Amino acid sequence: MITIKDIAKLANVSDGTVDRVIHNRKGVSPKTAEKVKNILKENNFLLNPIASALATKKKYRIACLIPKSDKKNQFWKSPNLGILKARKEVTRYGLQIDIAHFDQYDSKSYLKKFKILQKNKPDAFIIAPVFSNETAFIAKELENNSIEYIFINIDNKKYKNIAFIGQDSQRAGFVAGKLMSLGLPKNSKCGVVQFRQSLIDHKAISNRISGFNNYLKEHRNDIKTKLIKISLNDKKNDLTKIKSFLNSAKTVSGIFVPSSRASYIASLLPEYVNTSNFSIIGYDTTEDNIFYLKNDKIQFIISQRSFNQGYEAVHIISDFLIQKKVPQKKTYSPIQIIIKENVDYDSRNKKTFINELSNQ
Template sequence: MITIKDIAKEANVSEGTVDRVLHNRSGVSTKTKEKVKKIIKKYNFKTNPIASALALKKKFKIAYLIPKYDEQNVFWKFPAMGITKACEEVENYGVIIEKFTFDQFNSLSYLKEFSKLIKGEPDVVVLVPMFKEETIEITKKLESLNLPYIFMNINLEGYNNFSFIGQDSYKSGFVAGKLMCLSLKEETTCLTIQTRSNISNYLAISKRIEGFNDYISSNNIKITNLNLTINLDNLALVKKELNNLLEENQKIKGVYVPSSRVGIISDLIEKNKIKTLHIIGFDTTEKNVKGLENNTIKFLISQKAFNQGYESVLMMSDFLLYKKIPPKKVYSPIQIIIKENVEFYEPNKRSF
């Protein structure tokens, strides 16, 4: 007997999408709706109202602990969008999503939001382990309550999370190092710009820097790498400091920003200086894409952040509804985005 899962597989859509078509709910494109309807008709599929009613009696809760986003930290908008989109697809199966957001520069905010989260008695927890010491405290609490948890975006080792979804930060930094070395001549200088002081506590960034430096050193490439740590709270001061540094050291031909703030930084560099620079950063935020289109940013490395949020909801829903154990690691792609291919990237995120 054919099931909703079989129809979803044949149509190459999610089970939630099939359910929406069956119950004539919004949120499905006309093209997808017609494709699913043809398969339903082909197999003469009928829903079982009794089974549906029983399914709705059982409610499951997935709780998210993720960073807030704002104009300077817009990256986290996209996983949040993915979570919201997936929520629409699983709600009819009795899966409830709760999001708790914290200040990514404030470890106390991280702990405070977790305290709120745990009071809601979730069935599983998805968290972005931004702060290592505090994550130890949080995971001990989860384990004492026998609550399954997974990490999203940042992969800390030595914990009992049963899955991770996100990019391999070290390898993405390694790729960035290769791109920089292909762009620069030897005997030049590259500037790595960090935008937070507690870099050792922010694993994804530190791993990207490690991978970048390892590519240069392991290939014996004669490029000097300088480091600069800045505070984006005072952009006028950063602009002056950065342009003075570029003026004093004109051998700097590459700028590596191991975060989504590359667009903010490229905007601070004077036009007469930026023409000679090869700037590489991460993530396809609106400002970063504009930098590509204006030729102020050479490469962006993206990880499909929208999909991290979206896929994590579906993965955890499958676990709760069907006891399907997810893979230990679900890696996001390491995609190199340039001016010429950016318009074809992540159409689902833009349309949503």
């Protein structure tokens, strides 16, 4: 591994000059700085992050604003675990990671938690931008104070976030459409579940539905879809809606759930439904989804390795702060098809970390 001393010899300058160029300090002529930068680039020079952090003596603070998870909202447990694992690793670089969890159904909670994090004067933010109007306010606040931020899980092109880590939701919906079409006979009917009254604040869900419909339109226009609005707060009424859909045609053969709640729909499925001829397709390897997958109530889960989203987000923003390493604009998560037979081999990093936590 090439060192600062090696770079100094190649550039015929002192070690101190190279150090000043790396950290953008004054005292180096433009010509010399350009020469050193070219040699650094040619040799793929990377700073030792620990040494760099110690040299700058700067204690960076990163704020993470993500939804809370519970039994009903299991998805965000994985990104949060990824953040916790990365936090254990980057604290040795002198970084402080603050995490605030908000209610993903309450925009006031989102803003309140942001303002709490703001009080600690963080150097950068990791944000799950669930609410559009409130995200516009947050982004403006950060930009006015020259604080960089990245988005996790939900992409939004309207803002100046330096990076996005998450799934290409449009393509993920397209994949779901193809999976559904493989199991459906000609002229079938398929349900598309919507849990929220409005999808304005949830672009990932609306993009998945769009991708799903686009695939069927392009490749299986014989399949008809019907939107099923589910409340989650009234199981009896939700069951009535599912039964009504199942009885609406003889050719009903599948339900697409464009979120992590496929398990809820599977729990409502009447016993008389023959799952060997019926497909439920959803997203994310939550505990409940895995349970119903293993019991043949869900046929396919599309995973996005959400644990890695949280983990990578912390490391990407840490590298940006310590090494001035500009991240690529979009880091896409996998669109991984999970079935009963391979689910136990998914997310080993997450499982290893959970075991580490339980042994502490």
